[in-house]
Amino acid sequence: xxxxxxxxxxxxxxxxxxxxxxxxxxxxxxxxxxxxxxxxxxxxxxxxxxxxxxxxxxxxxxxxxxxxxxxxxxxxxxxxxxxxxxxxxxxxxxxxxxxxxxxxxxxxxxxxxxxxxxxxxxxxxxxxxxxxxxxxxxxxxxxxxxxxxxxxxxxxxxxxxxxxxxxxxxxxxxxxxxxxxxxxxxxxxxxxxxxxxxxxxxxxxxxxxxxxxxxxxxxxxxxxxxxxxxxxxxxxxxxxxxxxxxxxxxxxxxxxxxxxxxxxxxxxxxxxxxxxxxxxxxxxxxxxxxxxxxxxxxxxx
Amino acid sequence: xxxxxxxxxxxxxxxxxxxxxxxxxxxxxxxxxxxxxxxxxxxxxxxxxxxxxxxxxxxxxxxxxxxxxxxxxxxxxxxxxxxxxxxxxxxxxxxxxxx
Numbered sequence: 001x002x003x004x005x006x007x008x009x010x011x012x013x014x015x016x017x018x019x020x021x022x023x024x025x026x027x028x029x030x031x032x033x034x035x036x037x038x039x040x041x042x043x044x045x046x047x048x049x050x051x052x053x054x055x056x057x058x059x060x061x062x063x064x065x066x067x068x069x070x071x072x073x074x075x076x077x078x079x080x081x082x083x084x085x086x087x088x089x090x091x092x093x094x095x096x097x098x099x100x101x102x103x104x105x106x107x108x109x110x111x112x113x114x115x116x117x118x119x120x121x122x123x124x125x126x127x128x129x130x131x132x133x134x135x136x137x138x139x140x141x142x143x144x145x146x147x148x149x150x151x152x153x154x155x156x157x158x159x160x161x162x163x164x165x166x167x168x169x170x171x172x173x174x175x176x177x178x179x180x181x182x183x184x185x186x187x188x189x190x191x192x193x194x195x196x197x198x199x200x201x202x203x204x205x206x207x208x209x210x211x212x213x214x215x216x217x218x219x220x221x222x223x224x225x226x227x228x229x230x231x232x233x234x235x236x237x238x239x240x241x242x243x244x245x246x247x248x249x250x251x252x253x254x255x256x257x258x259x260x261x262x263x264x265x266x267x268x269x270x271x272x273x274x275x276x277x278x279x280x281x282x283x284x285x286x287x288x289x290x291x292x293x294x295x296x297x298x299x300x301x
Numbered sequence: 302x303x304x305x306x307x308x309x310x311x312x313x314x315x316x317x318x319x320x321x322x323x324x325x326x327x328x329x330x331x332x333x334x335x336x337x338x339x340x341x342x343x344x345x346x347x348x349x350x351x352x353x354x355x356x357x358x359x360x361x362x363x364x365x366x367x368x369x370x371x372x373x374x375x376x377x378x379x380x381x382x383x384x385x386x387x388x389x390x391x392x393x394x395x396x397x398x399x400x
Contacts, residue, residue: 013348017345017348018322018326020341020345021323021326021327021338021341021342021345022326022327024327024330024334024337024338024341024342024389025326025327025329025330025331025334025338026330026334027331027333027334027396030334030337030393030396031390031393031394031397033341034337034341034344034386034389034390034393035390037341037344037345037386038344038386041344041345041347041348041382041386044348044351045350045351045354045382048351048354048355049354049358052354052355052358054359059358060354060355060357060358060359061358061362062357062358062360062362062368062371063358065357065368065371065372065375066354066357066358066375068372069353069357069372069373069374069375069376069379070375070379072376072379073375073376073377073378073379073380073382073383074379074383076376076380076384077379077380077381077382077383077384077385077387078383078384078387080380080384081383081384081385081387081388081391082387082391084388086391086395089336089340089388089391089392090336092384092388093336093339093340093343093385093388095384096343096344096347096380096381096384096385096388097343097381099377099378099380099381099384100343100346100347100349100377100378100381102374102377103349103350103352103353103374103377103378103381104349104352106353106356106370106371106373106374106377107349107352107353107356107374109370110356110360110366110367110370110371110374111356113366113367114367230335230336230339233339234335234339237339237342237343237346238342240343240346240349241342241345241346243346243349244346244347244348244349244352245316247349247351247352248352249312250352251351251352251355253351253352253355254315255348255351256348256349256351256352257312257315257316257319258315258319259345259346259348260346260348260349261315261316261319261320261323262319262322262323262326262345263323263342263343263345263346264320264323264346265319265320265321265322265323265324266323266324266326266327266338266342267323267339267342267346268324269323269324269327269328270327270330270335270338270339270342273327273330273332273335274332274335274339277332277335
């Protein structure tokens with residue numbers, strides 16, 4: 001019974017997200033739209049805490065930790081959001097976005113640990129060479145995806161925050177785009193190695209993916225100029241959406257899936273719209289750091 | 302491959318429909334609302350906190366790694382959700398005063 005109510009709650013929350021986004025894109029109802037989405041989020045969170053049951057029908061435990069975490073997070077979040085100056089809003093959004101990305105990455109790490117433990121357990125009891133059933137591969141794939149996207153989003157958002165703050169200066173070196181591309185390729189290679197050499201060395205490979213993804217996030221945002229930061233934040237925002245959707249696959253949770261994909265799609269379109277509003281193309285913004293300085297130099301001369 | 306699609310058709314439908322819905326919904330947003338919309342979307346992808354709560358709630362009490370990381374994830378997720386909605390609200394409040 002309780003689980004059915006939870007399904008209804010998730011359905012309701014998904015609808016509020018859609019309505020909220022719809023209203024947010026209209027000046028007259030924007031504020032109400034935000035409140036509706038917030039209400040949907042609140043019931044989804046409360047419903048999860050009290051009604052969630054896993055496949056074996058156990059409810060959640062560790063309530064103290066959960067409520068403690070929510071309390072601490074809510075206090076920090078509210079204070080940060082209330083104190084921030086109006087001009088510093090975009091960097092605050094970036095920071096919050098980074099928190100979401102980090103959250104997704106942490107979930108992936110914990111779940112990977114579970115998978116790893118069960119591999120070790122099976123190896124112990126059944127001997128080496130035991131192959132996990134097929135579903136575990138897609139499970140592992142989703143975990144890796146969530147880890148990569150979440151970490152890139154986290155590292156990128158922190159850099160974007162620092163740049164808007166003026167704490168981090170523009171930094172680029174020759175061939176950086178090729179270098180970035182190289183890192184991305186290495187990440188993909190290591191991730192596929194994870195599946196080929198499964199389950200040996202899986203831990204080292206997994207954590208090197210984490211480190212490389214963080215590095216990629218940093219290098220991806222570093223060369224982009226401060227004026228283009230809102231576009232980048234919007235892009236990272238949609239990344240985090242996709243990372244959240246990975247969590248939806250992981251837990252067979254429809255509200256995470258719908259919310260994540262919705263933000264992923266809307267965020268991508270929004271990124272393109274923002275570029276258009278500045279009369280530039282997305283490609284130009286992302287790899288235009290050299291072009292930008294070259295044009296500026298020409299203008300100066 | 303076909304079997305895989307058949308087994309996961311529910312997910313595939315949701316993903317495809319949500320992609321189109323997300324694009325359709327904000328297709329005509331005026332450019333003044335770009336930043337609030339970004340902020341609102343940022344708060345909505347905070348649903349990831351539900352995953353964090355599940356991780357936390359499932360962690361065995363002797364699995365310290367899961368407990369600590371899960372606790373951290375809950376904190377970060379909550380900051381994302383609460384901060385996101387409050388910041389969006391403040392931005393939109395500013396819009397009202399301007400008019």
